[in-house]
Amino acid sequence: MENKGKEVRNPEILEIEDIEIDLLLEAIFRKYGYDFRNYGKAHVKRRITHRLSTSGLQSISMMQQEVLRNEDFFETLLRDLSINVTEMFRDPDFYAAIRKDVVPVLKTYPFIKIWHAGCSTGEEVYSMAILLKEEGLLDRVQVYATDFNQVVLQAAREGIFSIDRIKEYTINYQRAGGKKSFSDYYTAKYNSVIMDKDLKRNVVFADHNLVTDSVFAEVNMIICRNVLIYFDKELQDKVIKLFDDSLTHGGILCLGSKENLRFSSSFPRFKALNEKQKIYQKRYKI
């Protein structure tokens, strides 16, 4: 008892770990092409040390050796480094704001291209498809749902989710201004729900890495929520420029509720449609 909490950690070790992490990220980039070098370090370190503690490896340097020589280990670490926590109608107020502030704009377009960047397992893609269907827009959209992680992308493509969270999602759906019954959009089977196939009729799920890939289409709306928070300022700015280049004039940019354009050099090129929900519109005249 006398010694509890008396373990002392030499701050010098932190410096060593910083170097090791930089080298590990460099190794990942050069060997596999995934670039985490401009991700926020606090989060990256947390994921790496978590994997270290369960791997039996002694140090981050040893992990680097393992990553370079063992592709399976790399795949595991890649999953650790990508965030796949998401839900249907996450932040219901955001979807309510889309109905109120964005749908009237979209209704003026004959055809609408939407890009979900960093779509993860697809919950938010299906949520948006439900909303668009209820607003009578689903027939005239083309949705590109992208992520750099093939595993989550496959899950998104399948559209099968655990039944455990359906109660929570139903509440979210209602709070988001849903017009029907949430159960109209899925079929329950054993412990899963299968989303209505009609919802993904106009959705293309594709591999795209925001950090290393470039513009692939001109779109009317981009939804990228809770992805930029993982990037440092420089990378945020680069990705927002990519969004700017991908959007038509008058195009809509939707960020996570705690993300904003304020620090970006593209800021003057946008105006807020709904500041609280972080919904922006690219100006017609710049």
Next chain:
Amino acid sequence: MHPGAVVIGASAGGMDALAEIIPKLPKTFPVPVIIVQHISPLSDNYIATYLDKMSKVNVVEAEEKVKPVKGKAYIAPPNYHLLIERDKSFSLATFERVSFARPSIDVMFETAAEAFGIWLTGVILTGANHDGARGMEYIQALGGKTVVQDPETAEVDTMPKSALERITPTAVVPLKEIAGWLIKNIK
């Protein structure tokens, strides 16, 4: 300029405990205060508004990329983890709950310990779980100060008690004296 910070973790009963501490801090308090209070993921951040009205320091929600400054107290937003980068700026993250909590006190404390080292003071308050205990241990391991609310004065004593199971803190302080302790010991 003092290079440190005070980090505070609270759960059940935390609103009242924070309302006892934060309003007593002078505007000239030499370091920023960073708070994780467990809260419903769907709540608006009324704690910041509520505490700000009664305090001399400016109480705001922690925003990503912002570097905390003295004269202000920052509250982690609901449903996001708050992390402190080594350059002392805030990061937010949505990864899975830690000890059933998002924001997690451990996550904020552990990253703050690495950012502020010996200049950090960690304070653990009332709560019905074990979040924060590991964070307090890490703060101590990196040479920071640790203050545990006297469990006798806590609305729910589980959280201060679990911190006391892991560490012998710098001080165990009754709720009403915590603000005074901080003012006296952080200069």
